[in-house]
Amino acid sequence: MVGLSNKKVNVGMVGYKFMGKAHSHAYKDVGMFFDLDADVVMKAICGRDENGVKEAADKFGWESYETDWRKMIAREDIDFVDINAPSDAHKEIALAAIAAGKHVFCEKPLALSLADGREMLAAAEKAGVKHAVCFNYRFLPAVQLAKQIIDEGRLGEIHHYRATYLQDWLVDPNTPLAWRLKKEVAGSGAHGDINAHSIDLARFLIGEFDRVVGHNRTFVKERPLATHSSGLSGSGSATEKGEVSVDDATGFLADFKNGAMGMFIASRFAAGRKNHNTFEIHGSKGSIRWDLEKLNELEVYFREDEPNLAGFRRILATEPTHKYAGNWWPTGHIIGYEHAFVHIIYEFIQHMTTDSPFTPTFLDGVKCQEVLEAVDLSIERGAWVNVDEV
Ligand SMILES: NC(=O)c1ccc[n+]([C@@H]2O[C@H](COP(=O)([O-])OP(=O)(O)OC[C@H]3O[C@@H](n4cnc5c(N)ncnc54)[C@H](O)[C@@H]3O)[C@@H](O)[C@H]2O)c1
Numbered sequence: 001m002v003g004l005s006n007k008k009v010n011v012g013m014v015g016y017k018f019m020g021k022a023h024s025h026a027y028k029d030v031g032m033f034f035d036l037d038a039d040v041v042m043k044a045i046c047g048r049d050e051n052g053v054k055e056a057a058d059k060f061g062w063e064s065y066e067t068d069w070r071k072m073i074a075r076e077d078i079d080f081v082d083i084n085a086p087s088d089a090h091k092e093i094a095l096a097a098i099a100a101g102k103h104v105f106c107e108k109p110l111a112l113s114l115a116d117g118r119e120m121l122a123a124a125e126k127a128g129v130k131h132a133v134c135f136n137y138r139f140l141p142a143v144q145l146a147k148q149i150i151d152e153g154r155l156g157e158i159h160h161y162r163a164t165y166l167q168d169w170l171v172d173p174n175t176p177l178a179w180r181l182k183k184e185v186a187g188s189g190a191h192g193d194i195n196a197h198s199i200d201l202a203r204f205l206i207g208e209f210d211r212v213v214g215h216n217r218t219f220v221k222e223r224p225l226a227t228h229s230s231g232l233s234g235s236g237s238a239t240e241k242g243e244v245s246v247d248d249a250t251g252f253l254a255d256f257k258n259g260a261m262g263m264f265i266a267s268r269f270a271a272g273r274k275n276h277n278t279f280e281i282h283g284s285k286g287s288i289r290w291d292l293e294k295l296n297e298l299e300v301y302f303r304e305d306e307p308n309l310a311g312f313r314r315i316l317a318t319e320p321t322h323k324y325a326g327n328w329w330p331t332g333h334i335i336g337y338e339h340a341f342v343h344i345i346y347e348f349i350q351h352m353t354t355d356s357p358f359t360p361t362f363l364d365g366v367k368c369q370e371v372l373e374a375v376d377l378s379i380e381r382g383a384w385v386n387v388d389e390v
Helices: 018-033 051-059 070-073 089-097 113-127 142-150 190-206 341-355 360-382
Strands: 008-014 039-046 065-066 080-083 103-106 131-133 158-166 209-217 222-230 231-242 248-254 261-267 275-284 286-291 297-302 313-316
Touching: 008 018, 008 070, 008 341, 018 039, 018 051, 018 103, 018 341, 039 051, 039 070, 065 070, 070 080, 070 089, 080 089, 089 103, 089 113, 089 131, 103 360, 113 131, 113 360, 131 313, 131 341, 131 360, 142 275, 142 286, 142 297, 158 190, 158 248, 190 209, 190 248, 190 261, 190 275, 190 286, 209 360, 248 360
Parallel strands: 008 039, 008 080, 039 065, 080 103, 103 131, 158 261
Antiparallel strands: 158 275, 209 248, 222 231, 248 261, 275 286, 286 297, 297 313
């Protein structure tokens, strides 16, 4: 494994569009706001289109660029590989990086399938490299506060977990057929893309899933072929169409191992909802709710409050006491979407250099994938499926 003893961590990153930009931003900011045990060096960025990747390298501040990830992985001056390519490329790149003894930070969902995810986890564990899957929402101060409240038992026994992840970028039937709408590239649609986040948050906050039952829809079955795409936007052909091979929406019910009941809905057809990632949790002693669109806030209700004062209180999680918040601005000066990436990358760099505890690893990626596949199986069978069965 390439040593980190020189107190430098040399990053090699694949992909330079939506997530490539979010991660580049995190590498630039992390050393400014957090005390790291090693300097982060933005060594090389990789993409297939030379003009595009060169422009990204210059704009985002990378020292060099490559057009073939194999070449980048083979470089001795790269310590860890950050994978921001679409999901069908995760496994091959991760396995090659692991074989070269590099640490790996991989975007979610970990893999196209549970079998692939398990192979990636086994390879990383065998090689003894550090590994992470980018479930970034865990790393927001308000979500960390939710976790603390639950872990301290302040909600008591958990009865209900309800999550939504709603977007509306596919309601327009002319939105082009980008890679996110092709099963062979994305694995699944709204399910693997955004239910994956809700599943991870639920596991992080209240624990493991026991069994699930779901249903899904593909509302628009054909779309214009994409001529260009980046993140959730793109342009399409005026004449040629192709088949949508993934779900536009997937909902499911769940039972958790701790006895809680769960409801989940992920949709890209929720008109008016742009990135409505929420959870609401009810316990025997109280409730909490959170919404990404107001990401610094956590609403909390405690049953023990005096009856005439009881009600949901809104906590602004921007005090120095709230995890990560004190590293940024004076109290009340809010943070945004991009900061979660800074926090997860901070934790992973510390993990690589000091062996500090870190989750979510590939194991969490696999656990998430188990729930995703159990839901798909339940849809196929029209019946509940035990997650342990997949
Ligand atoms: N954590 C999150 O919240 C979050 C948000 C969005 C996307 N994602 C995940 O990030 C990954 C990338 O999504 P995106 O929205 O950034 O996609 P995107 O389409 O915006 O960018 C994909 C990038 O990968 C590059 N690429 C594709 N195949 C490649 C290959 N073989 N070699 C080198 N580069 C290659 C493309 O050139 C492009 O730069 C996906 O797995 C997605 O699920 C995670």
